[in-house]
Amino acid sequence: MLLRIASRLADLSPRYLPGFAYGWLSLIQHRAFLPAILKERAGWSAYTTLLRMLFEFVGQQLKAPEPTAVARDTYRATLKLLVVLQHDFTEYIAAHSDQLRMSLPPHCKQLINAILAANPASQDALSPNADQSNGSKAKETTEDDTAILLREHGLLGVVDQALHTGPSEDGLAHMTRAINESDARETGFAHVSIKANLSVIEAIILHVGKYAVGRLAQGGESFNPSSTDVAVLSLLMHELAPEPRYYLIVGMVNQLRFPGDMTSYFSRVLLEIFGRDLNDPDDTEIRQQITRVLWERLIGFWPQPWGLMITVLELLKNEKYAFFDLPFVKSSPEIIDRFHAVLQLLAMAGYLHPQSNKTQGRR
Known part of the structure; x- marks a missing residue:
């Protein structure tokens, strides 16, 4: 009924x-x-x-x-x-x-x-099909969903080969070309056409993430900065134009959810890419876009996803990233104010002690 x-x-x-x-x-x-x-x-x-x-x-x-x-x-x-x-x-x-x-x-x-922000109390039946592999707490979309879409765009073999043997120049060119083949009917704010194929970006991200998390079932680590999966995501960021790269970062931030292997993996990938060569202009542009995406997610009201907050906390507190000393951050008071507000909220929520927050004095 x-x-x-x-x-x-x-x-x-x-x-x-x-x-x-x-x-x-x-x-x-x-x-x-x-x-x-x-x-x-x-x-x-x-x-x-x-x-x-x-x-x-x-x-x-x-x-x-x-x-x-x-x-x-x-x-x-x-x-x-x-x-x-x-x-x-x-x-x-x-x-x-x-x-x-x-x-x-x-x-x-x-x-x-x-x-x-949904943070389930039970991790036993998160998949819509209740098909959850042992040892992985993160929610998995069925493999067929991403595989079918990648196959439709001629990418499944390309992505799988890149994950197993490392990304090649031809493989990256194939992936970037598919990402750039946008649907003119897909629009964003003010009905402006989106110059990226969001479904392809989503499929690549999920396929790479599931491959990395799958290493856990074989006794390996879900994150290895030298692994082929990290190389695929990192090289795509460098090869893509600013707009499709923005949506690639958005797709990765969308995986920062409740505690789980997928959240942990993409949090560490984003931080790894953010912390690379601080003097390289290309890497600086990528850092700016990562900061933009995180800032856009934080300007709204609560609830906020747990994985997003933990990633931002690590970015702000770890001296390796020197976040508040970055030139593009120093020149943007609204960014400084918002991230300081997040630190204060995290302190109130018990994620850190306000007295230990060394970054709050940096203006």
């Missing part, structure tokens, strides 16, 4: 009846429907379809430079719904986070943060 109701609600979504958006939104979060359909895993897929329809509608509305009153109201209601789901149905959000997040434009950062 609940699945039939969900199917009917999908037929009445704002995609088809935008004038019914308020009523539709109240129905999909009604106390007689929402807890019942999410009580069992059988209803998760149907409810994910409804949420993706909502996110696509809200995302389109928020692309306007000046959103309408209806768009603002719908956004606030959607954010409240996500916070409720993130609190009461954490396992559901964690299991379907990739599908939900990819239904939103990249500039909807607060909604994305609310999805990524």
Whole structure:
């Protein structure tokens, strides 16, 4: 019965009846429907379809430079719904986070943060298909999902070869070409075309991450700065133009979620790339973009993903990165203020002792 109701609600979504958006939104979060359909895993897929329809509608509305009153109201209601789901149905959000997040434009950062902040109490059944390998706490999208997409773009063999034998010049050229083949219909804020293939970027990131995490099952380390997987991500950052590189960094930051192998891996990869040659102009540009992505994620309200906060804390506290001494940071008071505010919040949350915060005196 609940699945039939969900199917009917999908037929009445704002995609088809935008004038019914308020009523539709109240129905999909009604106390007689929402807890019942999410009580069992059988209803998760149907409810994910409804949420993706909502996110696509809200995302389109928020692309306007000046959103309408209806768009603002719908956004606030959607954010409240996500916070409720993130609190009461954490396992559901964690299991379907990739599908939900990819239904939103990249500039909807607060909604994305609310999805990524889901921190499940149990790590036993995070995959939508309940197919979780032993020893890995991070949520895994099924391998077929990324493999199929990479195969469609002729990349599966290229990426696999790069991971097994190291990235070649031809392989990197093939990957960058596929990333640069954007869909003109995909737009961001102000309806500006996105000059990157976001689905290809997402697939490469997940495929590389799963390969690295898979080493744990063989008794190896999930992170090795000299490994082929780190080389693939690092070289892609250097080969890509600024806009697709920005979305590559965004995709990696999207993996900074709850405690788990995938979060740990991408946190360490980002910090490894950030801490390379401090005098190289190309590396400085990459550091600026990493800082930009982190700053954009932090300017919203809570909740914030655990992995994001831990990565930022390491970046700010570890003297290796000399974050507050970097020229582009010193010249941006708004960046300094926001990152200092984050340090204070982390101190209040018990992540560090305020007295030990040596970086706060650097202005």
